[in-house]
Amino acid sequence: MxxxxxxxxxxNSFFASCETVFHPGLQGRPVVVLSNNDGCVVARxxxxxxxxxxxxxxxxxxxxxxxxDGVVARSSNYELYxxxxxxxxxxxxxxxxxxxxxxxxxCFLDALPSSSQTLQACRSMRDSVLxxxxxxxxxxxxxxxxxxxxxNHWAKSHVxxxxxxxWDDIARDQGKNVLTEIPIDEVWGVGRRLSRRLQALxxxxxxxxxxxxxxxxxxxxxxxxxxxxxxxxxxxCVEAGDDASQGRRTTQILCSRMFSHPVTGWEMMGQxxxxxxxxxxxxxxxxxxxxxxxxxxxxxxxxxxxxEYVTLHGTTQLxxxxxxxxxxxxxxxxxxxxxxxxxxxxxxxxxxxxxxxDAAQFHTLEGLDARxxxxxxxxxxxxxxxRFGPARVGIGYGGIRGHDRGNEDTGAQWTMxxxxxxxxxxxxxxxxxxxxxx
DNA sequence: TCTGGGGTCCTAGGACCC
DNA sequence: TCTGGGGTCCTAGGACCC
Numbered sequence: 001m002x003x004x005x006x007x008x009x010x011x012n013s014f015f016a017s018c019e020t021v022f023h024p025g026l027q028g029r030p031v032v033v034l035s036n037n038d039g040c041v042v043a044r045x046x047x048x049x050x051x052x053x054x055x056x057x058x059x060x061x062x063x064x065x066x067x068x069d070g071v072v073a074r075s076s077n078y079e080l081y082x083x084x085x086x087x088x089x090x091x092x093x094x095x096x097x098x099x100x101x102x103x104x105x106x107c108f109l110d111a112l113p114s115s116s117q118t119l120q121a122c123r124s125m126r127d128s129v130l131x132x133x134x135x136x137x138x139x140x141x142x143x144x145x146x147x148x149x150x151x152n153h154w155a156k157s158h159v160x161x162x163x164x165x166x167w168d169d170i171a172r173d174q175g176k177n178v179l180t181e182i183p184i185d186e187v188w189g190v191g192r193r194l195s196r197r198l199q200a201l202x203x204x205x206x207x208x209x210x211x212x213x214x215x216x217x218x219x220x221x222x223x224x225x226x227x228x229x230x231x232x233x234x235x236x237c238v239e240a241g242d243d244a245s246q247g248r249r250t251t252q253i254l255c256s257r258m259f260s261h262p263v264t265g266w267e268m269m270g271q272x273x274x275x276x277x278x279x280x281x282x283x284x285x286x287x288x289x290x291x292x293x294x295x296x297x298x299x300x301x302x303x304x305x306x307x308e309y310v311t312l313h314g315t316t317q318l319x320x321x322x323x324x325x326x327x328x329x330x331x332x333x334x335x336x337x338x339x340x341x342x343x344x345x346x347x348x349x350x351x352x353x354x355x356x357x358d359a360a361q362f363h364t365l366e367g368l369d370a371r372x373x374x375x376x377x378x379x380x381x382x383x384x385x386x387r388f389g390p391a392r393v394g395i396g397y398g399g400i401r402g403h404d405r406g407n408e409d410t411g412a413q414w415t416m417x418x419x420x421x422x423x424x425x426x427x428x429x430x431x432x433x434x435x436x437x438x
Numbered sequence: 439t440c441t442g443g444g445g446t447c448c449t450a451g452g453a454c455c456c
Numbered sequence: 457t458c459t460g461g462g463g464t465c466c467t468a469g470g471a472c473c474c
Contacts, residue, residue: 034442035441035442035443036442036443037440037441037442038440039440039441039442040441040442042442042443056441056442057441058440058441059440059441060439060440060441061440061441063440076442222447222448222449223448224447224448250444250445250446251445251446252444252445252446253444253445254443254444254445255443255444256442256443256444257442257443258441258442258443260440301441302441303441348442350443417440
Protein backbone atom coordinates (compact mmCIF):
# COMPACT_ATOMS: atom_id res chain seq x y z
CA MET A 1 0.00 0.00 0.00
CA UNK A 2 1.26 3.46 -0.87
CA UNK A 3 1.41 5.85 2.05
CA UNK A 4 -0.77 8.92 1.94
CA UNK A 5 0.76 12.08 0.56
CA UNK A 6 2.02 14.79 2.83
CA UNK A 7 0.92 18.42 2.70
CA UNK A 8 3.31 21.31 3.30
CA UNK A 9 1.65 24.62 4.11
CA UNK A 10 3.59 27.79 4.74
CA UNK A 11 3.08 31.51 4.78
CA ASN A 12 4.28 33.75 1.98
CA SER A 13 6.91 36.20 3.25
CA PHE A 14 5.67 35.47 6.76
CA PHE A 15 7.31 38.25 8.80
CA ALA A 16 6.63 40.85 6.13
CA SER A 17 3.02 39.65 5.91
CA CYS A 18 2.66 39.96 9.70
CA GLU A 19 3.82 43.57 9.54
CA THR A 20 1.21 44.26 6.89
CA VAL A 21 -1.67 42.73 8.87
CA PHE A 22 -1.89 45.63 11.32
CA HIS A 23 -0.66 48.24 8.86
CA PRO A 24 -2.75 47.77 5.74
CA GLY A 25 -1.06 50.83 4.26
CA LEU A 26 1.98 48.60 3.68
CA GLN A 27 -0.03 46.41 1.31
CA GLY A 28 1.58 46.40 -2.10
CA ARG A 29 4.69 48.22 -0.87
CA PRO A 30 8.22 46.83 -0.61
CA VAL A 31 8.68 45.77 3.02
CA VAL A 32 11.73 44.15 4.62
CA VAL A 33 12.08 42.78 8.14
CA LEU A 34 15.49 42.93 9.82
CA SER A 35 17.14 40.44 12.15
CA ASN A 36 17.96 41.25 15.76
CA ASN A 37 20.05 44.34 16.19
CA ASP A 38 18.67 45.50 12.83
CA GLY A 39 21.49 43.49 11.24
CA CYS A 40 20.39 41.52 8.19
CA VAL A 41 17.33 41.30 5.98
CA VAL A 42 15.43 38.18 7.03
CA ALA A 43 12.12 38.62 5.23
CA ARG A 44 10.96 40.50 2.14
CA UNK A 45 7.56 41.25 0.69
CA UNK A 46 7.12 40.27 -2.99
CA UNK A 47 7.67 43.89 -3.99
CA UNK A 48 10.96 43.99 -2.07
CA UNK A 49 12.06 40.75 -3.74
CA UNK A 50 11.29 42.29 -7.11
CA UNK A 51 13.63 45.16 -6.28
CA UNK A 52 16.37 42.56 -6.10
CA UNK A 53 16.90 42.67 -2.33
CA UNK A 54 18.46 39.36 -1.31
CA UNK A 55 17.76 37.50 1.89
CA UNK A 56 20.50 37.76 4.49
CA UNK A 57 22.18 40.92 3.21
CA UNK A 58 23.41 43.32 5.91
CA UNK A 59 20.96 46.19 6.09
CA UNK A 60 23.64 48.88 6.28
CA UNK A 61 25.00 47.85 2.87
CA UNK A 62 21.71 48.46 1.05
CA UNK A 63 20.04 50.96 3.29
CA UNK A 64 20.44 54.15 1.27
CA UNK A 65 19.43 52.55 -2.03
CA UNK A 66 16.47 50.82 -0.37
CA UNK A 67 15.26 54.03 1.17
CA UNK A 68 15.45 55.74 -2.21
CA ASP A 69 13.35 52.91 -3.61
CA GLY A 70 10.70 53.50 -0.97
CA VAL A 71 11.40 50.32 0.96
CA VAL A 72 9.84 50.16 4.43
CA ALA A 73 12.11 48.43 6.99
CA ARG A 74 10.94 46.94 10.28
CA SER A 75 12.88 45.53 13.22
CA SER A 76 11.88 41.95 13.92
CA ASN A 77 8.95 41.71 16.30
CA TYR A 78 8.96 38.08 17.38
CA GLU A 79 6.25 38.55 19.94
CA LEU A 80 3.84 39.57 17.17
CA TYR A 81 4.99 36.82 14.78
CA UNK A 82 4.73 34.09 17.41
CA UNK A 83 1.22 35.14 18.25
CA UNK A 84 0.05 35.23 14.62
CA UNK A 85 1.85 31.93 13.98
CA UNK A 86 -0.09 30.24 16.78
CA UNK A 87 -3.38 31.49 15.34
CA UNK A 88 -2.44 30.41 11.83
CA UNK A 89 -1.41 26.92 12.97
CA UNK A 90 -4.60 26.42 14.95
CA UNK A 91 -6.71 27.24 11.89
CA UNK A 92 -4.69 24.93 9.66
CA UNK A 93 -5.08 21.88 11.87
CA UNK A 94 -8.85 22.06 11.65
CA UNK A 95 -8.65 21.11 7.97
CA UNK A 96 -6.11 18.27 7.84
CA UNK A 97 -4.83 15.71 10.40
CA UNK A 98 -1.48 15.15 12.11
CA UNK A 99 -0.01 18.61 12.01
CA UNK A 100 3.75 18.73 12.50
CA UNK A 101 4.93 22.28 13.09
CA UNK A 102 8.25 22.57 11.33
CA UNK A 103 9.04 26.24 11.84
CA UNK A 104 7.33 29.44 12.86
CA UNK A 105 5.63 29.74 9.47
CA UNK A 106 5.31 26.22 8.09
CA CYS A 107 3.86 22.86 8.96
CA PHE A 108 3.39 19.42 7.49
CA LEU A 109 -0.03 17.79 7.56
CA ASP A 110 -1.37 14.46 6.34
CA ALA A 111 -3.46 14.27 3.18
CA LEU A 112 -7.01 12.89 3.23
CA PRO A 113 -7.96 9.49 1.75
CA SER A 114 -8.81 10.85 -1.68
CA SER A 115 -6.93 13.29 -3.79
CA SER A 116 -10.00 15.43 -4.46
CA GLN A 117 -10.83 15.64 -0.74
CA THR A 118 -7.28 16.77 -0.07
CA LEU A 119 -7.42 19.44 -2.74
CA GLN A 120 -10.72 20.76 -1.41
CA ALA A 121 -9.37 20.84 2.17
CA CYS A 122 -6.26 22.72 1.03
CA ARG A 123 -8.39 25.34 -0.73
CA SER A 124 -10.61 25.84 2.32
CA MET A 125 -7.55 26.01 4.60
CA ARG A 126 -5.93 28.63 2.42
CA ASP A 127 -9.10 30.76 2.26
CA SER A 128 -9.66 30.51 6.02
CA VAL A 129 -6.13 31.58 6.94
CA LEU A 130 -6.31 34.53 4.55
CA UNK A 131 -9.72 35.59 5.84
CA UNK A 132 -9.08 34.88 9.52
CA UNK A 133 -5.49 36.10 9.92
CA UNK A 134 -4.88 38.12 6.77
CA UNK A 135 -1.83 36.10 5.78
CA UNK A 136 -1.48 34.40 2.38
CA UNK A 137 -0.17 30.84 2.43
CA UNK A 138 1.03 28.36 -0.19
CA UNK A 139 0.47 24.62 -0.19
CA UNK A 140 2.37 21.72 -1.75
CA UNK A 141 1.13 18.11 -1.85
CA UNK A 142 3.42 15.15 -2.62
CA UNK A 143 4.40 11.67 -1.46
CA UNK A 144 7.61 12.87 0.17
CA UNK A 145 8.50 15.95 2.15
CA UNK A 146 11.23 16.93 -0.27
CA UNK A 147 8.80 16.85 -3.20
CA UNK A 148 6.16 18.66 -1.10
CA UNK A 149 8.73 21.41 -0.58
CA UNK A 150 9.31 21.62 -4.32
CA UNK A 151 5.57 21.65 -5.03
CA ASN A 152 5.09 24.39 -2.47
CA HIS A 153 7.81 26.42 -4.14
CA TRP A 154 6.07 25.91 -7.47
CA ALA A 155 2.80 27.12 -5.94
CA LYS A 156 4.53 30.31 -4.84
CA SER A 157 6.18 31.05 -8.15
CA HIS A 158 3.37 30.18 -10.58
CA VAL A 159 0.29 32.39 -10.40
CA UNK A 160 -1.72 29.78 -12.27
CA UNK A 161 -1.38 27.42 -9.29
CA UNK A 162 -3.58 29.67 -7.14
CA UNK A 163 -1.35 28.90 -4.17
CA UNK A 164 -1.78 25.11 -4.26
CA UNK A 165 0.29 22.57 -6.21
CA UNK A 166 0.12 18.78 -6.28
CA TRP A 167 3.33 17.08 -7.32
CA ASP A 168 1.50 14.51 -9.40
CA ASP A 169 -0.10 17.26 -11.49
CA ILE A 170 3.08 19.14 -12.34
CA ALA A 171 5.05 15.94 -12.88
CA ARG A 172 2.39 14.72 -15.31
CA ASP A 173 2.23 18.03 -17.19
CA GLN A 174 5.87 19.01 -17.15
CA GLY A 175 7.77 15.74 -16.82
CA LYS A 176 11.38 16.09 -15.81
CA ASN A 177 11.36 19.79 -16.65
CA VAL A 178 10.08 20.54 -13.16
CA LEU A 179 13.28 19.18 -11.64
CA THR A 180 15.69 20.43 -14.28
CA GLU A 181 14.51 23.98 -13.59
CA ILE A 182 15.36 23.76 -9.88
CA PRO A 183 18.98 24.71 -9.10
CA ILE A 184 20.65 22.12 -6.90
CA ASP A 185 21.07 24.49 -3.98
CA GLU A 186 17.31 25.01 -3.77
CA VAL A 187 16.71 21.35 -2.97
CA TRP A 188 15.73 20.84 0.66
CA GLY A 189 18.80 19.50 2.49
CA VAL A 190 21.37 20.84 0.02
CA GLY A 191 23.09 23.91 1.38
CA ARG A 192 25.86 26.10 0.05
CA ARG A 193 28.75 23.76 0.80
CA LEU A 194 27.13 20.63 -0.56
CA SER A 195 25.93 22.33 -3.70
CA ARG A 196 29.45 23.48 -4.48
CA ARG A 197 30.76 19.93 -4.20
CA LEU A 198 27.89 18.55 -6.25
CA GLN A 199 28.36 21.17 -8.95
CA ALA A 200 32.00 20.17 -9.20
CA LEU A 201 30.72 16.70 -10.13
CA UNK A 202 28.47 18.15 -12.80
CA UNK A 203 25.23 18.00 -10.80
CA UNK A 204 23.64 21.39 -11.18
CA UNK A 205 19.90 20.86 -10.79
CA UNK A 206 17.39 18.70 -8.90
CA UNK A 207 17.05 16.31 -11.82
CA UNK A 208 20.78 15.55 -11.78
CA UNK A 209 20.52 14.60 -8.12
CA UNK A 210 17.39 12.54 -8.82
CA UNK A 211 19.42 10.55 -11.36
CA UNK A 212 22.44 10.01 -9.12
CA UNK A 213 23.22 6.57 -7.72
CA UNK A 214 22.05 6.54 -4.08
CA UNK A 215 24.76 4.14 -2.92
CA UNK A 216 27.59 6.22 -4.33
CA UNK A 217 26.01 9.41 -3.00
CA UNK A 218 25.97 7.81 0.43
CA UNK A 219 29.56 6.77 0.04
CA UNK A 220 30.86 10.12 -1.23
CA UNK A 221 28.62 12.35 0.86
CA UNK A 222 26.30 11.12 3.59
CA UNK A 223 23.20 9.12 4.41
CA UNK A 224 21.30 12.37 4.58
CA UNK A 225 21.99 13.20 0.96
CA UNK A 226 21.17 9.64 -0.04
CA UNK A 227 17.77 10.13 1.58
CA UNK A 228 17.31 13.29 -0.43
CA UNK A 229 17.95 11.36 -3.66
CA UNK A 230 15.36 8.77 -2.68
CA UNK A 231 12.87 11.43 -1.62
CA UNK A 232 13.23 13.08 -5.04
CA UNK A 233 12.24 9.72 -6.52
CA UNK A 234 9.12 9.61 -4.38
CA UNK A 235 10.36 7.25 -1.69
CA UNK A 236 9.65 8.72 1.78
CA CYS A 237 12.76 8.71 4.00
CA VAL A 238 12.37 11.77 6.23
CA GLU A 239 10.54 10.81 9.39
CA ALA A 240 8.17 13.04 11.29
CA GLY A 241 9.68 14.93 14.19
CA ASP A 242 8.31 13.58 17.44
CA ASP A 243 5.06 15.35 18.04
CA ALA A 244 6.31 18.82 17.32
CA SER A 245 2.84 20.33 17.53
CA GLN A 246 2.77 19.59 21.26
CA GLY A 247 5.91 21.61 21.81
CA ARG A 248 8.88 19.39 21.29
CA ARG A 249 11.33 18.92 24.12
CA THR A 250 14.67 20.00 22.75
CA THR A 251 18.00 18.45 23.64
CA GLN A 252 19.82 21.73 24.12
CA ILE A 253 18.84 25.33 24.75
CA LEU A 254 20.79 28.26 23.43
CA CYS A 255 20.33 31.94 24.12
CA SER A 256 22.76 34.23 22.37
CA ARG A 257 22.73 37.79 21.05
CA MET A 258 24.80 40.36 19.29
CA PHE A 259 25.38 43.50 21.35
CA SER A 260 24.43 46.93 20.07
CA HIS A 261 27.84 48.23 21.21
CA PRO A 262 31.03 46.25 21.86
CA VAL A 263 31.51 45.08 25.44
CA THR A 264 34.96 45.12 27.05
CA GLY A 265 34.53 44.90 30.83
CA TRP A 266 33.68 41.79 32.79
CA GLU A 267 30.97 43.62 34.69
CA MET A 268 28.84 44.17 31.59
CA MET A 269 29.64 40.73 30.19
CA GLY A 270 28.52 39.22 33.49
CA GLN A 271 25.22 41.13 33.25
CA UNK A 272 24.62 39.90 29.74
CA UNK A 273 25.39 36.28 30.63
CA UNK A 274 23.12 36.51 33.62
CA UNK A 275 20.23 37.81 31.51
CA UNK A 276 20.76 35.18 28.79
CA UNK A 277 20.96 32.46 31.43
CA UNK A 278 17.63 33.59 32.84
CA UNK A 279 16.00 33.57 29.40
CA UNK A 280 17.39 30.11 28.67
CA UNK A 281 16.26 28.95 32.10
CA UNK A 282 12.69 30.05 31.42
CA UNK A 283 12.62 27.91 28.29
CA UNK A 284 14.16 25.05 30.27
CA UNK A 285 11.32 25.13 32.81
CA UNK A 286 8.68 25.60 30.12
CA UNK A 287 9.67 22.33 28.54
CA UNK A 288 9.95 20.55 31.87
CA UNK A 289 13.67 19.80 31.72
CA UNK A 290 16.67 20.10 34.02
CA UNK A 291 20.18 20.76 32.81
CA UNK A 292 23.45 19.31 34.07
CA UNK A 293 25.89 21.42 32.04
CA UNK A 294 26.04 25.14 31.40
CA UNK A 295 28.26 26.58 28.67
CA UNK A 296 28.96 30.23 28.02
CA UNK A 297 30.78 31.85 25.14
CA UNK A 298 31.61 35.25 23.73
CA UNK A 299 33.38 36.48 20.63
CA UNK A 300 34.67 39.58 18.92
CA UNK A 301 33.59 40.58 15.43
CA UNK A 302 34.82 38.32 12.63
CA UNK A 303 34.44 41.31 10.29
CA UNK A 304 36.84 43.54 12.15
CA UNK A 305 40.11 43.56 10.20
CA UNK A 306 41.89 45.82 12.69
CA UNK A 307 41.76 43.41 15.62
CA GLU A 308 42.44 39.75 16.08
CA TYR A 309 39.34 37.56 16.21
CA VAL A 310 38.83 36.29 19.74
CA THR A 311 36.35 33.66 20.82
CA LEU A 312 36.11 32.26 24.34
CA HIS A 313 34.05 29.47 25.73
CA GLY A 314 33.83 27.45 28.90
CA THR A 315 31.57 24.89 30.52
CA THR A 316 30.46 24.37 34.10
CA GLN A 317 29.35 20.94 35.25
CA LEU A 318 26.52 21.15 37.80
CA UNK A 319 26.67 18.77 40.72
CA UNK A 320 22.96 18.04 40.27
CA UNK A 321 20.72 18.67 37.26
CA UNK A 322 18.58 21.72 38.01
CA UNK A 323 16.36 24.43 36.58
CA UNK A 324 17.19 27.07 39.17
CA UNK A 325 18.02 30.45 37.60
CA UNK A 326 20.42 31.50 40.39
CA UNK A 327 22.52 28.37 40.05
CA UNK A 328 22.47 28.49 36.27
CA UNK A 329 23.27 32.21 35.98
CA UNK A 330 26.19 31.73 38.37
CA UNK A 331 27.38 28.67 36.44
CA UNK A 332 27.31 30.64 33.18
CA UNK A 333 29.45 33.41 34.67
CA UNK A 334 31.82 30.90 36.29
CA UNK A 335 32.32 29.20 32.94
CA UNK A 336 33.83 32.34 31.42
CA UNK A 337 35.17 34.54 34.20
CA UNK A 338 38.63 32.95 34.43
CA UNK A 339 39.16 33.08 30.70
CA UNK A 340 37.82 36.57 30.20
CA UNK A 341 40.07 38.96 28.34
CA UNK A 342 39.41 42.55 29.30
CA UNK A 343 41.12 43.99 26.22
CA UNK A 344 39.01 42.47 23.48
CA UNK A 345 35.91 44.16 22.08
CA UNK A 346 33.21 41.52 22.30
CA UNK A 347 30.19 41.86 20.04
CA UNK A 348 28.26 38.76 20.99
CA UNK A 349 27.78 36.30 23.82
CA UNK A 350 25.59 33.36 24.63
CA UNK A 351 24.59 30.72 27.14
CA UNK A 352 24.04 27.09 26.18
CA UNK A 353 22.24 24.60 28.43
CA UNK A 354 23.35 21.01 27.82
CA UNK A 355 22.80 17.47 29.12
CA UNK A 356 19.09 18.10 29.54
CA UNK A 357 17.00 15.53 31.37
CA ASP A 358 13.27 15.21 31.86
CA ALA A 359 12.43 16.80 35.22
CA ALA A 360 9.59 14.34 35.81
CA GLN A 361 11.96 11.40 35.43
CA PHE A 362 14.68 12.76 37.65
CA HIS A 363 14.64 11.92 41.33
CA THR A 364 17.30 12.28 43.94
CA LEU A 365 17.58 11.79 47.66
CA GLU A 366 15.72 14.18 49.91
CA GLY A 367 17.92 17.14 50.70
CA LEU A 368 20.26 16.64 47.76
CA ASP A 369 17.97 18.12 45.15
CA ALA A 370 19.61 21.23 43.75
CA ARG A 371 16.27 22.53 42.59
CA UNK A 372 15.17 23.08 46.18
CA UNK A 373 17.92 25.53 47.02
CA UNK A 374 15.94 28.60 46.14
CA UNK A 375 12.43 27.59 47.11
CA UNK A 376 10.97 27.99 43.65
CA UNK A 377 12.59 31.28 42.68
CA UNK A 378 12.29 30.31 39.02
CA UNK A 379 8.54 29.95 39.24
CA UNK A 380 8.22 33.30 40.99
CA UNK A 381 10.26 35.00 38.26
CA UNK A 382 8.24 33.32 35.53
CA UNK A 383 5.03 34.36 37.17
CA UNK A 384 6.22 37.96 37.53
CA UNK A 385 7.24 37.99 33.87
CA UNK A 386 3.84 36.69 32.82
CA ARG A 387 1.97 39.28 34.86
CA PHE A 388 4.13 42.36 34.42
CA GLY A 389 6.14 41.70 31.26
CA PRO A 390 9.68 40.39 30.80
CA ALA A 391 12.59 41.86 32.75
CA ARG A 392 10.57 43.75 35.36
CA VAL A 393 12.13 41.43 37.90
CA GLY A 394 15.40 39.54 37.48
CA ILE A 395 18.63 38.42 39.01
CA GLY A 396 21.45 40.92 39.26
CA TYR A 397 21.83 44.22 37.45
CA GLY A 398 20.59 42.68 34.22
CA GLY A 399 17.05 42.81 35.51
CA ILE A 400 16.75 46.57 35.50
CA ARG A 401 14.14 47.83 33.10
CA GLY A 402 14.96 50.58 30.65
CA HIS A 403 12.90 53.58 29.71
CA ASP A 404 12.02 53.10 26.09
CA ARG A 405 11.14 50.42 23.60
CA GLY A 406 14.65 50.29 22.19
CA ASN A 407 16.21 48.83 25.29
CA GLU A 408 13.22 47.58 27.19
CA ASP A 409 14.57 44.10 27.73
CA THR A 410 17.05 45.14 30.36
CA GLY A 411 17.84 48.80 30.11
CA ALA A 412 21.54 48.01 29.84
CA GLN A 413 23.83 49.59 27.27
CA TRP A 414 24.62 46.32 25.51
CA THR A 415 21.10 45.26 24.54
CA MET A 416 19.74 45.02 21.05
CA UNK A 417 19.10 47.86 18.73
CA UNK A 418 15.55 47.75 17.41
CA UNK A 419 14.90 51.14 15.96
CA UNK A 420 12.04 50.30 13.67
CA UNK A 421 9.86 48.12 15.86
CA UNK A 422 6.17 47.78 15.08
CA UNK A 423 3.45 47.38 17.72
CA UNK A 424 2.83 44.07 19.45
CA UNK A 425 -0.83 44.40 18.63
CA UNK A 426 -1.96 40.97 19.70
CA UNK A 427 -0.09 40.56 22.98
CA UNK A 428 0.11 44.00 24.66
CA UNK A 429 -2.92 45.96 25.81
CA UNK A 430 -1.10 49.25 25.43
CA UNK A 431 -0.05 48.48 21.87
CA UNK A 432 -3.36 47.26 20.55
CA UNK A 433 -4.39 48.37 17.08
CA UNK A 434 -6.86 51.25 16.93
CA UNK A 435 -9.49 51.19 14.23
CA UNK A 436 -11.28 54.38 13.19
CA UNK A 437 -14.74 54.14 11.66
CA UNK A 438 -15.54 56.84 9.14
C1' DT B 439 29.32 53.06 12.77
C1' DC B 440 26.18 49.06 11.41
C1' DT B 441 26.93 41.53 9.20
C1' DG B 442 20.66 37.12 13.33
C1' DG B 443 19.27 33.37 16.50
C1' DG B 444 18.03 28.77 17.68
C1' DG B 445 17.86 24.35 16.67
C1' DT B 446 18.89 19.27 14.54
C1' DC B 447 21.50 15.38 12.78
C1' DC B 448 25.67 13.13 11.25
C1' DT B 449 30.52 11.93 11.22
C1' DA B 450 35.23 11.41 12.46
C1' DG B 451 38.29 10.52 15.82
C1' DG B 452 39.84 9.62 20.48
C1' DA B 453 39.38 7.09 24.86
C1' DC B 454 38.44 3.06 26.77
C1' DC B 455 37.28 -1.83 27.35
C1' DC B 456 37.88 -6.79 26.84
C1' DT C 457 61.75 -3.75 13.68
C1' DC C 458 57.31 -5.53 13.46
C1' DT C 459 53.14 -4.09 18.25
C1' DG C 460 45.18 -7.25 17.91
C1' DG C 461 40.72 -6.32 16.71
C1' DG C 462 36.36 -5.06 17.50
C1' DG C 463 33.14 -2.81 20.01
C1' DT C 464 31.00 1.30 22.63
C1' DC C 465 30.69 5.86 24.16
C1' DC C 466 31.64 10.62 24.01
C1' DT C 467 32.75 15.01 21.96
C1' DA C 468 33.82 18.54 18.69
C1' DG C 469 32.84 20.25 14.57
C1' DG C 470 30.53 20.48 10.13
C1' DA C 471 26.45 20.97 7.55
C1' DC C 472 21.89 21.89 7.21
C1' DC C 473 17.20 24.13 8.21
C1' DC C 474 14.12 28.39 8.84
